Amino acid sequence: MKENKNYILTIFKEHTENPYNIDRFSMAGGCIEIEERLYSCVEKELNLHNKEDQRVHELTGGRAIYLHPNAKEMYEDIIKKVNGLTDSQADQMARFAGDANNPIWILPKSFYKSKGISPDNFLKFIIMYLYGDIYHAKEEIFGLKTRDEVIEYMKDKITQPVVIEAINFMNKRYLKNVLGEELDI
Numbered sequence: 001m002k003e004n005k006n007y008i009l010t011i012f013k014e015h016t017e018n019p020y021n022i023d024r025f026s027m028a029g030g031c032i033e034i035e036e037r038l039y040s041c042v043e044k045e046l047n048l049h050n051k052e053d054q055r056v057h058e059l060t061g062g063r064a065i066y067l068h069p070n071a072k073e074m075y076e077d078i079i080k081k082v083n084g085l086t087d088s089q090a091d092q093m094a095r096f097a098g099d100a101n102n103p104i105w106i107l108p109k110s111f112y113k114s115k116g117i118s119p120d121n122f123l124k125f126i127i128m129y130l131y132g133d134i135y136h137a138k139e140e141i142f143g144l145k146t147r148d149e150v151i152e153y154m155k156d157k158i159t160q161p162v163v164i165e166a167i168n169f170m171n172k173r174y175l176k177n178v179l180g181e182e183l184d185i
Contacts, residue, residue, distance in 0.1 A: 007041035008081045012093055012122055022120045031125060035063035036101035037182055038129065042074045075134060076139075076157075082126065083159045089148035093123035110162070113170035130154065 005147035011034060014020075021029045039062055043049045048070055060067045065074045085093075094110035097120065107114055111121050131150060144153055151171055158164060 006081050006084050011037050015122055022125050039063045044079050066133045072141050079157050085160050087162050097121040112166045
């Protein structure tokens, strides 16, 4: 039986050795390189890469899963990999805030437990990538209609406790800072 590696860990290891530039104010919600790596890894994992189907790659740009004919299966595989992370692995991803400009920047606590504005980091990027893509496909693929339904879908499917804690924090921060709700974060 072939060993089932977690491509999220592989991409994170690459990021810690030669940091990608994760910046929420850039195009693609943070990092085109990680989007492309994640897309290619899940496509390879599910054996979806097909030379005859070049138009799928052109349609998706090699990173927009929500445009792929097998999008739901691809999301389910990414979520399975997220759920396969240990608490320690997910915490490392939540603390490593290094990027191309600050190659080794490890937070004393997870980004969602730190005071002030939390820097962009790998775990936050993975969560936002999933959220953004699922949101784009919410109705067509998942039968969801609102942002809140997308958040609930993610919290229902993702079982990794550190990731759920991060999603809850990010959602509270959104509700407070974007919607102006009075919340104690």
